[in-house]
Amino acid sequence: MISPMPECDLLVVGAGPAGVAAATVAAERGRAVLLLDDTPWLGGQIWRGEQQKPTNAQAQTWLNRLARSGVRIIGEARMVGLEGPGRYVIETPDHHWTIQPKALVLATGARELFLPFPGWTLPGILGAGGLQTLVKTGWPIEGQRVVVAGSGPLLLAVAAGLKKAGANVVGLFEQASPASLARFGTQLIAHPDKIGQAFGLRRQLAGVPYKLGWWPVRAEGVNQVERLVLTSGRQTLTVDCDAVACGFGLVPSLELPTLLGCLLDGEAVAVDAGQQTSVQGIFAAGELTGIGGNDKALVEGQVASLTAIGEHAAVFPLHRSRNGWRNFARALGKTFKPRPELLKLAEPQTIVCRCEDVTYSQLSGYTSWRDAKLQTRCGMGPCQGRICGAATRQLFGWGMESVRPPVLAARVASLIPSDERI
Amino acid sequence: MSQTPDVIVLGAGIVGAACARSCAQAGLSVLVLDRGPIGGGTTAAGMGHLVVMDDSEAQFALTSRSCQLWQELRAELPEDVEYDNCGTLWVAADDEEMAEVDRKARFYQERGVAVEILDAAGVASSEPELRPGLAGGLRVPADAVIYPPCAAAYLLADARRKGGRVEMDCNAGVAAIEGPGSVRLTSGRQIQGGIVVVAAGALTPLLVPGLPIKKRKGHLVITDRYPGFAHHQIVELGYLKSAHATQADSVAFNIQPRKTGQMLIGSSRQYNAEGTEVEPHLLGRMLKRAESYMPRIGQLSALRVWTGHRAATPDKLPIIGPVPGNDRTWIASGHEGLGITTSLATAEILVDRLMGRNPAIPAAPYDPARFEHAAKEPTHA
Ligand SMILES: Cc1cc2nc3c(=O)[nH]c(=O)nc-3n(C[C@H](O)[C@H](O)[C@H](O)COP(=O)(O)OP(=O)(O)OC[C@H]3O[C@@H](n4cnc5c(N)ncnc54)[C@H](O)[C@@H]3O)c2cc1C
Ligand SMILES: Cc1cc2nc3c(=O)[nH]c(=O)nc-3n(C[C@H](O)[C@H](O)[C@H](O)COP(=O)(O)OP(=O)(O)OC[C@H]3O[C@@H](n4cnc5c(N)ncnc54)[C@H](O)[C@@H]3O)c2cc1C
Numbered sequence: 001m002i003s004p005m006p007e008c009d010l011l012v013v014g015a016g017p018a019g020v021a022a023a024t025v026a027a028e029r030g031r032a033v034l035l036l037d038d039t040p041w042l043g044g045q046i047w048r049g050e051q052q053k054p055t056n057a058q059a060q061t062w063l064n065r066l067a068r069s070g071v072r073i074i075g076e077a078r079m080v081g082l083e084g085p086g087r088y089v090i091e092t093p094d095h096h097w098t099i100q101p102k103a104l105v106l107a108t109g110a111r112e113l114f115l116p117f118p119g120w121t122l123p124g125i126l127g128a129g130g131l132q133t134l135v136k137t138g139w140p141i142e143g144q145r146v147v148v149a150g151s152g153p154l155l156l157a158v159a160a161g162l163k164k165a166g167a168n169v170v171g172l173f174e175q176a177s178p179a180s181l182a183r184f185g186t187q188l189i190a191h192p193d194k195i196g197q198a199f200g201l202r203r204q205l206a207g208v209p210y211k212l213g214w215w216p217v218r219a220e221g222v223n224q225v226e227r228l229v230l231t232s233g234r235q236t237l238t239v240d241c242d243a244v245a246c247g248f249g250l251v252p253s254l255e256l257p258t259l260l261g262c263l264l265d266g267e268a269v270a271v272d273a274g275q276q277t278s279v280q281g282i283f284a285a286g287e288l289t290g291i292g293g294n295d296k297a298l299v300e301g302q303v304a305s306l307t308a309i310g311e312h313a314a315v316f317p318l319h320r321s322r323n324g325w326r327n328f329a330r331a332l333g334k335t336f337k338p339r340p341e342l343l344k345l346a347e348p349q350t351i352v353c354r355c356e357d358v359t360y361s362q363l364s365g366y367t368s369w370r371d372a373k374l375q376t377r378c379g380m381g382p383c384q385g386r387i388c389g390a391a392t393r394q395l396f397g398w399g400m401e402s403v404r405p406p407v408l409a410a411r412v413a414s415l416i417p418s419d420e421r422i
Numbered sequence: 423m424s425q426t427p428d429v430i431v432l433g434a435g436i437v438g439a440a441c442a443r444s445c446a447q448a449g450l451s452v453l454v455l456d457r458g459p460i461g462g463g464t465t466a467a468g469m470g471h472l473v474v475m476d477d478s479e480a481q482f483a484l485t486s487r488s489c490q491l492w493q494e495l496r497a498e499l500p501e502d503v504e505y506d507n508c509g510t511l512w513v514a515a516d517d518e519e520m521a522e523v524d525r526k527a528r529f530y531q532e533r534g535v536a537v538e539i540l541d542a543a544g545v546a547s548s549e550p551e552l553r554p555g556l557a558g559g560l561r562v563p564a565d566a567v568i569y570p571p572c573a574a575a576y577l578l579a580d581a582r583r584k585g586g587r588v589e590m591d592c593n594a595g596v597a598a599i600e601g602p603g604s605v606r607l608t609s610g611r612q613i614q615g616g617i618v619v620v621a622a623g624a625l626t627p628l629l630v631p632g633l634p635i636k637k638r639k640g641h642l643v644i645t646d647r648y649p650g651f652a653h654h655q656i657v658e659l660g661y662l663k664s665a666h667a668t669q670a671d672s673v674a675f676n677i678q679p680r681k682t683g684q685m686l687i688g689s690s691r692q693y694n695a696e697g698t699e700v701e702p703h704l705l706g707r708m709l710k711r712a713e714s715y716m717p718r719i720g721q722l723s724a725l726r727v728w729t730g731h732r733a734a735t736p737d738k739l740p741i742i743g744p745v746p747g748n749d750r751t752w753i754a755s756g757h758e759g760l761g762i763t764t765s766l767a768t769a770e771i772l773v774d775r776l777m778g779r780n781p782a783i784p785a786a787p788y789d790p791a792r793f794e795h796a797a798k799e800p801t802h803a
Contacts, residue, residue, distance in 0.1 A: 368459065371458075371460075374572075377502075410724055412712075412721070415643065416720070417703055
C-alpha cells in the first residue's frame with residue numbers, strides 16, 4: 001500500500017504518556033510528526049479510556065494539547081520491523097507500508113512480569129494491569145471477590161480501580177517487606193506528587209486489607225480459581241475469591257529497540273542525556289528506559305523529542321526533573337525487586353510457558369534460554385517468549401535472546417517489501 | 423572422559439549426533455564437543471523434511487537409505503521429535519513441469535519408491551489452499567517431517583541409553599585440530615583422541631582448511647497455528663531449477679505443516695551472505711513466491727523469521743570419509759539442504775568405513791578424495 005506519510009520529521013511509536021508528550025512538543029514547534037499505536041486508543045496503559053471517559057486532569061491536558069498540535073495520529077498501526085536502514089515497516093489491520101522518518105522516538109512501554117506458582121494458570125487469575133485494562137473496557141467485575149497480589153505501586157492503582165468498578169477487593173498483598181517500603185518512603189519525599197498519589201490511593205482503598213511482606217504460594221480451584229494461599233514466610237493464609245489480579249512488577253518491552261540494534265543497560269534501553277539510544281537518530285522514552293510511571297514518561301518523552309528535532313535550549317529546563325524521575329525509577333526497582341522466595345514457588349509440574357504448556361521440570365537442567373527453547377519449545381508459541389522469557393530470566397538466570405523480526409506477530413504479507421509487490 | 427576417547431566428534435548438530443550414536447553402537451568410546459547447545463547450529467534452522475531426492479544416483483542412494491533408516495527408528499522416536507509422515511507433494515505449475523513429474527515418477531518407481539501422479543483436480547482436492555489452475559503433481563507418501571533439534575538430542579540420548587560410551591561437552595569451542603587425533607579448545611585445553619570426526623556443518627572449513635564447502639544462506643518463516651492449511655510438505659517443481667542455479671540468489675516455494683499446526687514457509691538460497699541477519703528483500707521475494715502458490719498465505723500470522731547456513735559443496739553431495747593423507751581426521755559435512763535427511767546414512771557410511779565394513783551403499787561418491795583431482799564438473803548443470 002502507498003505510505004500515508006512516506007517521510008516525516010519525527011515518528012513516534014507508542015501513544016502512552018511518553019509518546020503523547022514526544023509527539024506533541026515536536027508538532028507544537030512546527031515539525032511534521034506521525035504518532036502510531038498498536039491499539040485504536042490514545043493514552044497507553046495508564047490513560048486507557050481517557051478519550052471516551054475523562055477522569056484524569058493531567059491526561060486531559062496532554063490529550064488536548066496533542067489534539068491541537070497537528071500531530072498526525074494513526075491507531076491500530078504497529079511497527080513490526082525494518083526494511084532497510086532507517087526505513088520502518090508499519091502494519092495496520094488491512095495493509096502495511098513503510099516510512100523513513102528523520103528521527104524516531106520509541107515509547108512502547110512495558111508489560112507485566114508473571115512469576116509462575118502452582119495454579120497460576122487457572123481461569124480467573126489475571127495480570128493485575130491486564131485485569132485493570134479489561135475493567136476499564138467494560139469487563140463485568142461488580143460484586144466479585146478479587147485478591148490483588150504481587151508487587152509494585154501498580155497493585156494499589158489496580159485495587160483502587162477494581163473497587164471503584166464495584167469489585168469486592170478482599171485483600172491486597174505486597175511482597176516487598178515493610179522495611180524496604182519504609183526506605184522507599186524516605187525517597188518519596190523528593191517526589192511530592194507521588195506521595196499525594198500514594199496517599200490518595202490509600203484513601204480510596206479504605207477498608208481493603210493491605211498486607212506488606214506477603215506473597216502468593218498456590219492457587220486452588222476445580223475449573224476456576226476458588227482460593228489463593230499466601231505466606232509471609234512464617235504464617236500462611238487462605239483467601240476465598242472469584243478472581244486474582246496478580247503481577248510482580250513491570251518489565252520494559254525490549255523487542256523493538258533490540259531488533260533496531262539499541263544497546264541495553266540491564267533490563268532497560270540504554271540512553272544518553274538526550275534520551276538517544278546507542279543508535280544515532282533513535283530515541284527512547286518512558287518505561288522502555290526503566291520502570292518509573294507516567295511522570296517519568298512525560299518528561300522523558302519531551303526530552304527525547306526536543307533533542308531529536310534539535311531544540312536543545314528547550315531541553316535544558318527539563319533535565320532536573322528528568323534526572324529526579326530516573327532516580328525515582330531506580331529506587332522503585334530496588335524496593336519492589338521480587339524476593340528470592342518468589343523464584344522457588346514453581347513445582348515440577350507448574351506450567352511456565354503457557355503457549356506451549358512447558359513445565360518447570362522440563363526446563364530445569366538447560367544452561368541457556370536458547371538451549372531450553374530448542375529442546376522444549378518454551379517461548380516458541382504465539383507470544384514468542386514475551387511472557388515466559390522475562391520469567392525464565394528471573395527463574396534460571398538465563399540471558400536475553402537475540403531478537404528476530406517480526407517484533408509482534410505480523411501478517412506474512414507485511415514481510416513482503418512494497419517494491420517486491422509490483 | 424577419564425581415558426582417551428576412541429573418537430572425538432566436533433559438532434553436536436544432527437550429523438555429529440548421528441555419527442556419535444553410530445560410533446557408540448560399534449563399541450567405540452565417543453566424546454562430542456560443541457561450543458553451544460545440541461542442535462543449535464544449522465540443525466535448529468532447517469526445515470526437518472525427510473525427503474528422497476533424485477538429483478543424481480548418489481543423492482538418491484543416500485537420501486533413500488537414510489529415509490529407510492529414519493523409518494526403522496520411527497517407532498521409538500519420542501513425542502518431541504514430532505515425526506509426521508505427511509508425505510511430499512511436488513507441484514507442477516505448467517505442462518513443462520508436468521513432464522518433470524512424469525520423469526520423476528519413473529525415476530522413483532524404477533527404484534522401488536512408491537509415488538502417485540496427481541492431475542490438476544487431484545492436486546486441488548488434496549491441497550485446497552493451492553491456487554487453482556496448477557497442472558498437477560507428484561505425491562511421495564513415505565516422506566516425512568521431524569523437529570531436528572530434538573532429533574539430535576534423541577540420537578545422543580539413545581546411544582547412551584543403549585550402553586554406548588558417549589560423553590559430551592557443550593561448552594567447548596574448538597580452535598584447531600592439532601596433530602593426529604588431537605584437538606585444541608579455544609580455552610587452550612588439548613584433548614587427545616583416537617580419531618577426530620569433523621561434523622561442524624558450514625563451519626567445517628575453519629577446522630579443515632581447503633575443503634570446498636561454502637555457506638549457503640536460507641530464510642524461513644514460522645506462523646501461528648493453522649491446522650489443515652497444508653497437509654503435505656509442498657514443494658514447487660521450479661525448485662529444481664532454482665536450487666540448481668548455483669550462483670544467483672534464488673527463492674522457491676516450500677511449505678511444511680508442523681505437528682503443532684504451525685506452518686513453516688521457505689525457502690531462499692544465497693551465496694556470499696555470511697551474516698545471520700534477515701534480509702527483507704530476499705524474504706519478501708520468497709514470501710511473494712509462496713503467496714503466488716497459496717494466495718491466502720499472506721493473511722497468516724507470522725511469528726518469527728530466521729536464517730541458517732547450509733554447507734554447500736560443488737557437486738551437491740556431502741563429504742564423508744578420511745581427509746586424503748590423514749586417516750585420523752574424518753569429515754562428515756557438506757550436506758547442503760539435506761543434512762537432516764541424510765544424517766543417519768552419513769553416520770552409517772562413516773562408521774562402516776571406520777570399522778572396515780562394507781557400507782550399505784557405495785561410499786565413493788562422498789569420499790573427500792574426489793576433490794583431489796582437478797575440480798570436477800557438477801553432476802548437474
Ligand atoms: C497492564 C498495565 C497497566 C498499568 N496501569 C497503570 C496504572 O493504573 N497506573 C499507573 O500509574 N501506571 C500503570 N502502569 C504503568 C505504565 O506503564 C506507566 O504508568 C505509563 O503508562 C508508561 O507510559 P509509556 O508511555 O512509557 O508506556 P505505555 O503507556 O505502556 O504506552 C506504550 C504504548 O505503545 C504501544 N506499542 C507498543 N509496541 C508498539 C509497536 N510495536 N507499534 C505501535 N505501538 C506499540 C502500546 O500499545 C501502548 O499504547 C501500567 C502498566 C501496564 C503494563
Ligand atoms: C533454511 C534451511 C532449510 C533446510 N531444510 C532442510 C530440510 O527440510 N531437510 C533436510 O534434510 N535438511 C534441511 N536443511 C539442511 C540441514 O539443516 C543441515 O544440512 C543440517 O542441519 C546440517 O547438520 P550438521 O550437524 O552438519 O551442522 P550443524 O547443525 O550446523 O552442526 C554443527 C555444529 O558444530 C558446532 N561447531 C562448529 N564449529 C565449531 C567449533 N569450532 N567448535 C565447537 N563447535 C563447533 C556448531 O556449534 C554446531 O552445533 C535446511 C537448511 C536450511 C538452512
